[in-house]
Amino acid sequence: MGGFSKSLTGRVILRVDEVEKGLLVSLADQVCEFVSPEPHGHSDPLAAIVGIDMDAEFPDDPAMARLFPDAYPDDPEAALDFRRFTQRSLQEAKLAHARTVLQSLSKSGEKVTLGAGDVPSWLGFLNDARLAIGTRIEITEDNHEELADLPEDDPRHGMFHVYDWLTYLQESLVQLLLP
Amino acid sequence: MSSQLDLALPETEVVVDRPWITLVWNDPINLMSYVTYVFMEYFKYDRAKAELLMMDVHEKGRAVVSNGTREEMERDVTAMHGYGLWATLKKDD
Numbered sequence: 026m027g028g029f030s031k032s033l034t035g036r037v038i039l040r041v042d043e044v045e046k047g048l049l050v051s052l053a054d055q056v057c058e059f060v061s062p063e064p065h066g067h068s069d070p071l072a073a074i075v076g077i078d079m080d081a082e083f084p085d086d087p088a089m090a091r092l093f094p095d096a097y098p099d100d101p102e103a104a105l106d107f108r109r110f111t112q113r114s115l116q117e118a119k120l121a122h123a124r125t126v127l128q129s130l131s132k133s134g135e136k137v138t139l140g141a142g143d144v145p146s147w148l149g150f151l152n153d154a155r156l157a158i159g160t161r162i163e164i165t166e167d168n169h170e171e172l173a174d175l176p177e178d179d180p181r182h183g184m185f186h187v188y189d190w191l192t193y194l195q196e197s198l199v200q201l202l203l204p
Numbered sequence: 205m206s207s208q209l210d211l212a213l214p215e216t217e218v219v220v221d222r223p224w225i226t227l228v229w230n231d232p233i234n235l236m237s238y239v240t241y242v243f244m245e246y247f248k249y250d251r252a253k254a255e256l257l258m259m260d261v262h263e264k265g266r267a268v269v270s271n272g273t274r275e276e277m278e279r280d281v282t283a284m285h286g287y288g289l290w291a292t293l294k295k296d297d
Binding site for chain 2 (some may be wrong): 032036091092093094095097098099106111114115119148149152153154158159160164165166192195196199200202203204
């Protein structure tokens, strides 16, 4: 396992083998697809330009609901208004993070050097991917062992191991950033 | 003797400066180190304060991380959602 480290010149470096790199590319592609705003049909195109989405609703999908939670849990009307004014911009920000990650990974080699401005995007992407997968496998604070022991034919088996690896990567990146 | 004082000013509403709060809620996915990092990075809290708030979130289930006007709190909640933290706002009571 590689993880993040700092070069002598202070650049953040990720060491991954080809399989891990392929996995990260595939995850970043999936996050792009997952967070991409729906193309606007009848909505106001001017509103879309300034980031307002009058069609936004509370997401049915639990992972989407986790990535874009209600800001006013006791006031559905205010929560919906807030969502209409913020969700589209949030989706675009998360999309930009995943695209930055894809850009970093497009260079060849097992040593990925992050540009100074790329670090927040990597951190955001790793967290978004963990939120999406963790919600899907219904992780709690107490069921890690149970998920780790799932038989290989359980679809959550692979997802848990990817989640676990992403956790390791994110932790190694955060530790570099904490003063 | 005190009559003048008793003719007190008409009742005025107490002006509350910072009536809205941003809450961050515990969840099983966000890393403790990451939550600390976010509090330091976004709110510019020092590590001790950021860790204290993070531990409150972790142990008590939630913590008030900022207060201010409704607009300010909406901005903070949006930022927290950007980082992937589970945040809400409400009027302080």
